[in-house]
Amino acid sequence: MLELTDLRKRYGEREALGGVTLRLRPGEVFGLLGPNGAGKSTLCGLVVGSLTPDGGSVRVAAGDPREPAVRRRVGFAPQPLALYAQLSGAENLAFFAGLYGLHGARRSERIAAVLDFVGLRGRADDRVGTYSGGMARRLNLAVALLHEPELLLLDEPTVGVDPQSRDHLLANIESLRDAGVTVLYTTHYMEEAQRLCDRVGILDRGRLLAVDATAELLAAHAGAARLRVRFADGHAHTHALDGEAPLDALRTLAAALEPEHGAVERFAVDQPSLEDVFLELTGRSLRDT
Numbered sequence: 001m002l003e004l005t006d007l008r009k010r011y012g013e014r015e016a017l018g019g020v021t022l023r024l025r026p027g028e029v030f031g032l033l034g035p036n037g038a039g040k041s042t043l044c045g046l047v048v049g050s051l052t053p054d055g056g057s058v059r060v061a062a063g064d065p066r067e068p069a070v071r072r073r074v075g076f077a078p079q080p081l082a083l084y085a086q087l088s089g090a091e092n093l094a095f096f097a098g099l100y101g102l103h104g105a106r107r108s109e110r111i112a113a114v115l116d117f118v119g120l121r122g123r124a125d126d127r128v129g130t131y132s133g134g135m136a137r138r139l140n141l142a143v144a145l146l147h148e149p150e151l152l153l154l155d156e157p158t159v160g161v162d163p164q165s166r167d168h169l170l171a172n173i174e175s176l177r178d179a180g181v182t183v184l185y186t187t188h189y190m191e192e193a194q195r196l197c198d199r200v201g202i203l204d205r206g207r208l209l210a211v212d213a214t215a216e217l218l219a220a221h222a223g224a225a226r227l228r229v230r231f232a233d234g235h236a237h238t239h240a241l242d243g244e245a246p247l248d249a250l251r252t253l254a255a256a257l258e259p260e261h262g263a264v265e266r267f268a269v270d271q272p273s274l275e276d277v278f279l280e281l282t283g284r285s286l287r288d289t
């Protein structure tokens with residue numbers, strides 16, 4: 001559905017993408033995970049044909065995304081909102097529907113369908129300037145879906161949105177996946193990627209460091225789950241579980257350390273996360289970048 005081959009992009013001296021090769025399978029939700037500045041927006045711009053590569057190629061359904069017929073197969077919800085604040089939600093949709101070549105009854109039908117899908121029918125006639133950040137993000141998604149794209153690009157769709165809109169957006173992406181839409185989803189929220197994505201690519205400084213199913217990435221790079229225990233005197237102990245049952249490990253630790261540090265006061269099991277994968281691959285924490 002989407003095929004990137006040795007894709008390169010520079011802005012002057014700055015290399016934004018340094019040779020990215022990636023194939024998205026039809027119907028998969030692919031998470032492109034990387035910190036600010038990793039090159040995620042640049043990659044999206046190249047896929048929708050708004051940027052021109054300096055090297056390599058982008059193929060969408062075996063075509064060039066700069067050709068209008070190919071571009072129409074792609075929906076894009078960009079990170080900077082592409083909406084008119086002074087128009088209502090419905091007027092924004094009508095405007096973009098016109099750009100996609102949707103007219104008459106088909107246009108009205110698609111506008112109603114996407115408004116329902118993102119849960120904004122009740123606010124359709126209000127000016128977008130009065131929307132919350134989360135509602136505007138949902139409308140941004142609605143615009144991207146008007147022409148029923150086969151490939152949907154979502155560039156950080158949940159940044160700065162309230163929890164309710166975030167849940168709505170994530171549920172929307174899940175139903176798009178169920179409907180067979182191929183989704184390329186960029187984020188720096190690893191828990192979202194873990195929840196939604198069939199496969200994840202770790203992008204850092206313009207390079208794809210790893211691509212695999214989330215479970216495989218965790219198994220290969222995130223290490224074991226960890227048991228954290230805190231004792232009555234304040235002593236804290238962390239133990240890598242490595243296949244051991246947490247309660248067995250807790251009993252062993254308690255027997256060994258309680259005589260010196262007093263009773264176990266608190267304990268927790270930390271499951272490995274994509275954050276650990278990022279840390280292992282880059283030596284940096286995703287939160288600190």
Ligand SMILES: Nc1ncnc2c1ncn2[C@@H]1O[C@H](COP(=O)(O)OP(=O)(O)OP(=O)(O)O)[C@@H](O)[C@H]1O
Pocket residue numbers: 011014015016034035036037038039040041042043156
């Ligand atoms: N128009 C531009 N001119 C110059 N440099 C740019 C331009 N757009 C992006 N860059 C630089 O290219 C690199 C990749 O940027 P890009 O926006 O693709 O990253 P990103 O992963 O989407 O990050 P963010 O989430 O912060 O947008 C960054 O170093 C950025 O500063």
